[in-house]
Amino acid sequence: MPEIAEVARIVHFLRLHLVGKTIKKVNAIDDNNVFGKAGTTGQEFAAALTGKKVVDAGSQGKYFWFALP
Structure with a gap:
């Protein structure tokens, strides 16, 4: 299971790229x-x-997600 800091790093990467x-x-x-x-x-x-176009990315605890329209 990832640590919260690792999930935050992935979300940051998703938002950038x-x-x-x-x-x-x-x-x-x-x-x-x-x-x-x-x-x-x-x-x-x-x-x-x-x-589909990716419109957002975020996290909830140790899970990350991205939103599509």
Whole structure:
């Protein structure tokens, strides 16, 4: 599990290098352990993210996230 300072560093990096950019390509292996509980597939996940623009990044405790429109 990462430390909070490590997560803060990643969020800072994401804000500098990812926010404002468009996702051109996504590779998502179809893994039932990852996507099965959400009721989707790797291909559907990749299709949903491709072409989206990253508008924000942040953290909550030891987790980081980025927002898409």
